[in-house]
Amino acid sequence: MSLPQPDADALAHSARLRARILDELAGEGWMPFSRYMEQALYAPGLGYYSGALQKFGSGGDFVTAPELSPLFGRSLARQLAELMARSAPSLIEAGAGSGRLAADLLAELERLGALPERYAILELSADLRARQQALIAAERPHLADRVVWLDSLPEQFDGVVIGNEVLDAMPVERLRAGADGIEQAGVGATADGALEIVWRPAPTDLANEARALGFSDGYDSEINFAARAWVAEWARRIGRGALLLIDYGFPQAEYYHPDRRTGTLMCHYRHHAHTDPLWMPGLNDLTAHVDFTAVAQSAFDAGMSLAGYTSQAYFLLNCGVLDLLDRNADALTRARENSALNRLTSPAEMGELFKVICTTRGLDDLPLLGFARGDRSHTL
Numbered sequence: 001m002s003l004p005q006p007d008a009d010a011l012a013h014s015a016r017l018r019a020r021i022l023d024e025l026a027g028e029g030w031m032p033f034s035r036y037m038e039q040a041l042y043a044p045g046l047g048y049y050s051g052a053l054q055k056f057g058s059g060g061d062f063v064t065a066p067e068l069s070p071l072f073g074r075s076l077a078r079q080l081a082e083l084m085a086r087s088a089p090s091l092i093e094a095g096a097g098s099g100r101l102a103a104d105l106l107a108e109l110e111r112l113g114a115l116p117e118r119y120a121i122l123e124l125s126a127d128l129r130a131r132q133q134a135l136i137a138a139e140r141p142h143l144a145d146r147v148v149w150l151d152s153l154p155e156q157f158d159g160v161v162i163g164n165e166v167l168d169a170m171p172v173e174r175l176r177a178g179a180d181g182i183e184q185a186g187v188g189a190t191a192d193g194a195l196e197i198v199w200r201p202a203p204t205d206l207a208n209e210a211r212a213l214g215f216s217d218g219y220d221s222e223i224n225f226a227a228r229a230w231v232a233e234w235a236r237r238i239g240r241g242a243l244l245l246i247d248y249g250f251p252q253a254e255y256y257h258p259d260r261r262t263g264t265l266m267c268h269y270r271h272h273a274h275t276d277p278l279w280m281p282g283l284n285d286l287t288a289h290v291d292f293t294a295v296a297q298s299a300f301d302a303g304m305s306l307a308g309y310t311s312q313a314y315f316l317l318n319c320g321v322l323d324l325l326d327r328n329a330d331a332l333t334r335a336r337e338n339s340a341l342n343r344l345t346s347p348a349e350m351g352e353l354f355k356v357i358c359t360t361r362g363l364d365d366l367p368l369l370g371f372a373r374g375d376r377s378h379t380l
Contacts, residue, residue, distance in 0.1 A: 182211065224291060
């Protein structure tokens, strides 16, 4: 594995997080992989998302769809306007990243005459919250008073909840099937203080879940219980409205296909992908693909209905992304727009790997704009 060398400040940052993890291991000797992943991503002031390191865009570790082009947010705004018209004029964005999507959505919803009365952002990272506030104040100052930040989920909510690349960053359990049964991955420490993956017999509930998903001898994958619980909590709290999520992943039958024997866990550092989650904790993103069948089931069990599930390409095309291209722009601008559109919709880029799922409660059964063609609800 050849990765860019972190600078001295980044190395010191990772060392502080490693020391925190080792302190916790000194008491228990072992932590489930989900706990390690939670610390690596969200430990206060030290985790990847809670620290002050740049994460998004060309200077960060990865590029999200909103960072690629305003075409993404402008297209999404059309679906949100339709959903708010059927429910309530209120939006909550969970995990707003740099704030780019919020800024683009506010601008487009204003053009559509469909501004929410309140645009709430659920963001637990103080650093990201500050970046979001600065961006919105700089680019949408006349709309800034509509934007509020939440510290926790509201007890009850009418309107639309959106999340772009939220579920993939939730801590997962790693499990494998072998001759001795189902084992659970955890993290321990060697005698010289290095972190290492340590496998233990899985508790009965985890083992039964793995068997139900078809884990067989030699199969190694992950299960995202945190994502299931998060979706169920939102589903419980939404009275009349929708939960719309965009992320990369598969339906369950494809996720746990017998040929996908090593799971989907990946790490990202400075636009390099690698597979060592113990490398420099706090400096690189840890992600796993989304099991969209589990997402749909969690919402359904909490009383919501599945309104649509499709690829990002179909969703954006259904929402009229082609009509948003600037036909009068200069050649360079058109080239940039076309390049971004290709990345957003091409099956070889984000178009097929990324999916969009929408669950609703209390809305009529009319087809939603973004799922008018290419709906794959039957595959879940």
